Amino acid sequence: MSIAEQSAVVRRFNRSYTQRIGALEDSFLGMGAPLGTMRLLFEIGAEPGTVQALRARIGLDSGYLSRLLRHLEADGLVALTPDPEDRRRRRVELTVSGRERWAELEARSDERARALVEPLTARQRERLARALAEADLLVRAATVTIETVDPLAAAARAAVGRYVAELDRRFPAGFAPGDPSPADASELSPPGGAFVVAVSDGEPVACGGVRTVAEGVGEIKRMWVHDGWRGAGLGSRLLRHLEGVSHDLGHRVVRLDTNETLTEAIAMYERAGYRRIERYNDNPYATDFFEKTHGA
Amino acid sequence: MSIAEQSAVVRRFNRSYTQRIGALEDSFLGMGAPLGTMRLLFEIGAEPGTVQALRARIGLDSGYLSRLLRHLEADGLVALTPDPEDRRRRRVELTVSGRERWAELEARSDERARALVEPLTARQRERLARALAEADLLVRAATVTIETVDPLAAAARAAVGRYVAELDRRFPAGFAPGDPSPADASELSPPGGAFVVAVSDGEPVACGGVRTVAEGVGEIKRMWVHDGWRGAGLGSRLLRHLEGVSHDLGHRVVRLDTNETLTEAIAMYERAGYRRIERYNDNPYATDFFEKTHGA
DNA sequence: ACATTTCGCTGACTTTAGTCAGTTGTTCGA
DNA sequence: TCGAACAACTGACTAAAGTCAGCGAAATGT
Structure with a gap:
C-alpha cells in the first residue's frame, strides 16, 4: 500500500468515525451546562492540577478558561486553591x-x-476492540515526539531509571551499573554526544544516547523502549533517529553492545542492517x- | 474481553484519536471562512446534489444551511439552480x-x-492502515440501521435489484426470477410477512424478508448483503433480526432455501444453528x- | 531593590453556530 | 381546481465560543 493509499484509509476512517462516534462527548450535552464547560469538568476530574497544566492540556x-472555571466554581463543582509552591x-x-x-x-x-x-456480534466486537487497540497504539506511536535533552534533565533521568530497572529485571545476575557519574552525562552531551527522550502525554516512553568512542565512530548507549510500547515500531524509529544523531556528530560508523538476553533488541538491530563484530x-x-556504517 | 473492557478500548482510542488527529478538518480553518462553511463546501464538492439531500447528509x-449557502454563493464558490424535476x-x-x-x-x-x-516505519504504517480499515468496516457495520419497509418502496427495490443481479452473476445458469409479482410483495408485507432493509449512509447494504408458509412456519426470503460489507457480521445480525421478525409474526419455526454455490451463506446458517432438512x-x-426452531 | 516575567483574572468585544416562526413559490392528491 | 404539503428562504433572535488588551499579585534574575 502506498502512502497515498494509506492516508486515504486514514481519511476514510476519520470520516465514518467522526460522523458516528467521534462525538462520544456529545453525550455531555444537556447536562445543564454548555458542552465546553462540561468537557472542562471532565478533564479536571480525569487529572486535577494547576490551571496552567490544564490550559496546556x-x-x-x-x-476563556478562567471564565469557564468561574462558572464551575459558582455551580459548586470545582474548588480553586492557591498552589503552596508558587502562589501565583x-x-x-x-x-x-x-x-x-x-x-x-x-x-x-x-x-x-x-x-x-x-x-x-461477539466475534465482531472482539475484532473491533482489537483493531482499535492496535490503531490506538500506532497512532500514539506516530505522534510521539523525539527530543534532544540534557542527560541530567528530569525526563532523561526518569527514562534511564526505567532502563536500568528493566535490565536489572531481565539479566540473570541483575544489573548494577556504578552510580551514573557526571562524566557519563557529559559523554552523552554536546559536543561529543547527545541524549534523546521520546515523550507521549508527558511520559517518557523511550530514550537513547550517542557518544563518541573514536574519530568517526559513535556508540549508541542506554537505548530503551517502554514495555507498553513494544511492537509499535518505536524502537526502529528511535534507532534510526540515533543513527542520524551520530551522523550529525560527524561519525561514519555506529557501534553498540547488548546482552544476549535481549533477543527482540538483537532482532531489531539485525533488521536495521547492523552486523555482528x-x-x-x-x-x-x-x-x-554490532556495527553499522552510515548509508549501508 | 467483556463488553465493559471493549467499550473502555473504544473510549481510550477515542481519546488518543481525537486529541491527535480527530480534527483532520481543523485544517479547514484559516481559509478565509468559518470552519462550518468550509466543511459545507467540502461536502458539496464531495457530492453535489439538491439542498435537501445535503441537509439530510x-x-x-x-x-441555517440556506444562510451558509448564501455566503458561499456570494463568494462565488457555489452555484444554485432550480431542479428541473421539481422546481421547489x-x-x-x-x-x-x-x-x-x-x-x-x-x-x-x-x-x-x-x-x-x-x-x-513502512511496516507500522501498513499495520495502522489495516487496523483502521478493519475498524472502519466494523464501525460502519455497527451503526447500520435495520428498518422494516414496504417491499415496493424504493430502498427495497434497489436492494432486491442488487440481490437478483448478484445471484445472476453467481449461479452457473444465471438467475431469472419471473417479474416480481404484486403477490410476491404482499407475501412479504403485513400481516403475513415483512421486509427489512439495512441502510448505511443512505445506501441499502443488506435486505431480507419473511413470509408465512404454514401455520407457525415462517420462511426467510431474498436475504442479501452488499459485497463490500461481507465479513462484518452484518449477515448474522440480519439473520437474527429476521428470526425475530418471524417470531413476532407468531412462528415457531423458520425455514429457508439456498443454492450450493453460496458457500459463505451456508456456513453462516450452520453457525447460526440451522440444520439441513x-x-x-x-x-x-x-x-x-434449512430450518431452525425458535429458541433452539 | 528593582525591573521583568509569569500567572491567573476581568471587562469589552467579535464571531460562529444555531433556533424558530413565518413567507413564497411549487407540487401533489382528492 | 383547490387545499394541504413541501422545499427553500428570510428575519429576528440567542447561546456558545473565543479573542484581546490590560491589571494586580507573586516570583525571578541581576
Whole structure:
C-alpha cells in the first residue's frame, strides 16, 4: 500500500468515525451546562492540577478558561486553591458534587461507547476492540515526539531509571551499573554526544544516547523502549533517529553492545542492517556487539 | 474481553484519536471562512446534489444551511439552480473557483493524514492502515440501521435489484426470477410477512424478508448483503433480526432455501444453528434447505 | 531593590453556530 | 381546481465560543 493509499484509509476512517462516534462527548450535552464547560469538568476530574497544566492540556485561551472555571466554581463543582509552591498558580480540583457530576459524565460516555459496540456480534466486537487497540497504539506511536535533552534533565533521568530497572529485571545476575557519574552525562552531551527522550502525554516512553568512542565512530548507549510500547515500531524509529544523531556528530560508523538476553533488541538491530563484530570494550554486561556504517 | 473492557478500548482510542488527529478538518480553518462553511463546501464538492439531500447528509437546520449557502454563493464558490424535476428544489454545485478551493481543502486534509502516517516505519504504517480499515468496516457495520419497509418502496427495490443481479452473476445458469409479482410483495408485507432493509449512509447494504408458509412456519426470503460489507457480521445480525421478525409474526419455526454455490451463506446458517432438512418446495434455483426452531 | 516575567483574572468585544416562526413559490392528491 | 404539503428562504433572535488588551499579585534574575 502506498502512502497515498494509506492516508486515504486514514481519511476514510476519520470520516465514518467522526460522523458516528467521534462525538462520544456529545453525550455531555444537556447536562445543564454548555458542552465546553462540561468537557472542562471532565478533564479536571480525569487529572486535577494547576490551571496552567490544564490550559496546556486542552489549549484554551487563558481568559476563556478562567471564565469557564468561574462558572464551575459558582455551580459548586470545582474548588480553586492557591498552589503552596508558587502562589501565583492555582490548583483546581473537583468538589464532592463535582465528583458526582463527573461520575455522571463517565457513565454517559461509557453508555455511548457501549451502544456503539452492542449491535455487533461477539466475534465482531472482539475484532473491533482489537483493531482499535492496535490503531490506538500506532497512532500514539506516530505522534510521539523525539527530543534532544540534557542527560541530567528530569525526563532523561526518569527514562534511564526505567532502563536500568528493566535490565536489572531481565539479566540473570541483575544489573548494577556504578552510580551514573557526571562524566557519563557529559559523554552523552554536546559536543561529543547527545541524549534523546521520546515523550507521549508527558511520559517518557523511550530514550537513547550517542557518544563518541573514536574519530568517526559513535556508540549508541542506554537505548530503551517502554514495555507498553513494544511492537509499535518505536524502537526502529528511535534507532534510526540515533543513527542520524551520530551522523550529525560527524561519525561514519555506529557501534553498540547488548546482552544476549535481549533477543527482540538483537532482532531489531539485525533488521536495521547492523552486523555482528568482535567485542570492542570490556563491558561485563555485554555479550553481543554490532556495527553499522552510515548509508549501508 | 467483556463488553465493559471493549467499550473502555473504544473510549481510550477515542481519546488518543481525537486529541491527535480527530480534527483532520481543523485544517479547514484559516481559509478565509468559518470552519462550518468550509466543511459545507467540502461536502458539496464531495457530492453535489439538491439542498435537501445535503441537509439530510449533514443534518443542519434548513434556515441555517440556506444562510451558509448564501455566503458561499456570494463568494462565488457555489452555484444554485432550480431542479428541473421539481422546481421547489434547488441543485447545488461548485463553480470553477469553488472547485479550486475544494482542491485546496482536499490537499490540506491529505497532508494532515499523511503527516500522521509519515513518522511510522513502512511496516507500522501498513499495520495502522489495516487496523483502521478493519475498524472502519466494523464501525460502519455497527451503526447500520435495520428498518422494516414496504417491499415496493424504493430502498427495497434497489436492494432486491442488487440481490437478483448478484445471484445472476453467481449461479452457473444465471438467475431469472419471473417479474416480481404484486403477490410476491404482499407475501412479504403485513400481516403475513415483512421486509427489512439495512441502510448505511443512505445506501441499502443488506435486505431480507419473511413470509408465512404454514401455520407457525415462517420462511426467510431474498436475504442479501452488499459485497463490500461481507465479513462484518452484518449477515448474522440480519439473520437474527429476521428470526425475530418471524417470531413476532407468531412462528415457531423458520425455514429457508439456498443454492450450493453460496458457500459463505451456508456456513453462516450452520453457525447460526440451522440444520439441513429435506427439500420443502419446488424452487428450481434451490439445492439446500434449512430450518431452525425458535429458541433452539 | 528593582525591573521583568509569569500567572491567573476581568471587562469589552467579535464571531460562529444555531433556533424558530413565518413567507413564497411549487407540487401533489382528492 | 383547490387545499394541504413541501422545499427553500428570510428575519429576528440567542447561546456558545473565543479573542484581546490590560491589571494586580507573586516570583525571578541581576
